Amino acid sequence: MPVSGSATDPEPEATRPAACPACDGPLARWRSVATSDPSLPGTFALRRCARCGTAVTTGPAPAFEEAHDGGSYATRRPRGSGLAAPLLRAFDRQRLRLVARHASRAPGVGASAAPGPRLLDAGAGRGRFVATAREAGWDATGFEPAARGVEAAAAAYGVTLERAGIEDAAVADGSQDAVTLWHVLEHLDEPRAAVQRLGGWLRPGGVLVIGVPNLGSLQARIGGARWFHLDVPRHRTHFTPAGLRRIAEGAGLEVVAVHQVLLEHNPFGFWQSLVNRLTGTTSYLYYLLKRTERPRARPLAVTLLALPLIPVAAAVEALAGALGRGGTMALVARRPSDATTD
Numbered sequence: 263m264p265v266s267g268s269a270t271d272p273e274p275e276a277t278r279p280a281a282c283p284a285c286d287g288p289l290a291r292w293r294s295v296a297t298s299d300p301s302l303p304g305t306f307a308l309r310r311c312a313r314c315g316t317a318v319t320t321g322p323a324p325a326f327e328e329a330h331d332g333g334s335y336a337t338r339r340p341r342g343s344g345l346a347a348p349l350l351r352a353f354d355r356q357r358l359r360l361v362a363r364h365a366s367r368a369p370g371v372g373a374s375a376a377p378g379p380r381l382l383d384a385g386a387g388r389g390r391f392v393a394t395a396r397e398a399g400w401d402a403t404g405f406e407p408a409a410r411g412v413e414a415a416a417a418a419y420g421v422t423l424e425r426a427g428i429e430d431a432a433v434a435d436g437s438q439d440a441v442t443l444w445h446v447l448e449h450l451d452e453p454r455a456a457v458q459r460l461g462g463w464l465r466p467g468g469v470l471v472i473g474v475p476n477l478g479s480l481q482a483r484i485g486g487a488r489w490f491h492l493d494v495p496r497h498r499t500h501f502t503p504a505g506l507r508r509i510a511e512g513a514g515l516e517v518v519a520v521h522q523v524l525l526e527h528n529p530f531g532f533w534q535s536l537v538n539r540l541t542g543t544t545s546y547l548y549y550l551l552k553r554t555e556r557p558r559a560r561p562l563a564v565t566l567l568a569l570p571l572i573p574v575a576a577a578v579e580a581l582a583g584a585l586g587r588g589g590t591m592a593l594v595a596r597r598p599s600d601a602t603t604d
């Protein structure tokens with residue numbers, strides 16, 4: 263990533279990075295954002311690209327283990343996770359349908375049933391999506407840099423994930439029918455290099471599906487500096503559809519679609535962003551479920567009073583998504599068939 267190294271720089275810390283990580287456009291000071299995670303306190307300056315609207319979190323990234331292996335990302339079972347299981351399955355199935363719709367090889371489509379088409383989940387978390395994809399007939403694998411994710415995947419789903427990051431994962435070039443990168447890219451300081459590498463893993467005609475929060479969304483506008491999906495300092499880059507598109511195209515991929523009506527993240531993000539404007543505790547319910555917050559009378563009361571707004575939030579969010587202002591987006595990009603001979 264380009265870094266401003268000038269000794270005369272009046273604010274060397276705040277000017278990093280020097281250019282937009284999506285389009286190389288100029289970055290300007292935008293807003294300060296306090297972290298909402300009680301396990302990672304602090305306030306962070308965001309800079310925004312004048313050209314594509316993408317923003318970056320300035321300053322050094324938190325240590326990986328601290329930010330992703332503990333606190334709210336720890337593998338303790340969240341409160342109510344038993345009740346949430348059917349919901350999580352519905353999220354996974356929607357994501358899988360999205361992959362299958364655009365992939366030229368999908369289970370049940372094409373000539374032979376076995377072996378299934380190859381799907382790789384990059385940054386597979388606890389392996390739930392790899393397990394769901396296998397059940398649906400995909401020859402699915404994944405890798406994950408966090409040790410606790412790898413352990414949880416083996417224990418909960420019998421899925422063996424490679425413990426690796428994008429830069430060191432052992433994946434053969436041209437070997438995958440589909441690669442998914444689900445809410446990972448926003449955590450990286452160098453998103454272009456990551457997408458370039460992932461694109462190379464696709465066989466010609468294969469598809470890459472990238473899910474990230476949408477800074478151009480209605481809920482980002484409503485939430486402002488307290489938008490649920492800002493999640494600083496973990497989230498390093500805050501993409502707009504234009505910025506994400508530039509990254510995919512820069513990696514030599516053809517953008518096929520950008521989906522924004524998504525069950526996972528979007529309705530909850532809208533509702534939580536709305537509630538964040540009404541209470542002094544940002545994203546209280548989320549952190550309560552993650553066990554980083556404890557039950558406290560005032561934010562709990564506000565949260566309970568706001569629960570009836572969930573259907574309204576879901577309806578408005580669905581409309582926003584249909585109009586290209588969804589809270590998160592899933593970009594689908596294809597490796598051109600004439601990229602190399604198969």
Ligand SMILES: [Zn+2]
Pocket residue numbers: 282283284285286287311312313314315316505
């Ligand atoms: Zn830009």
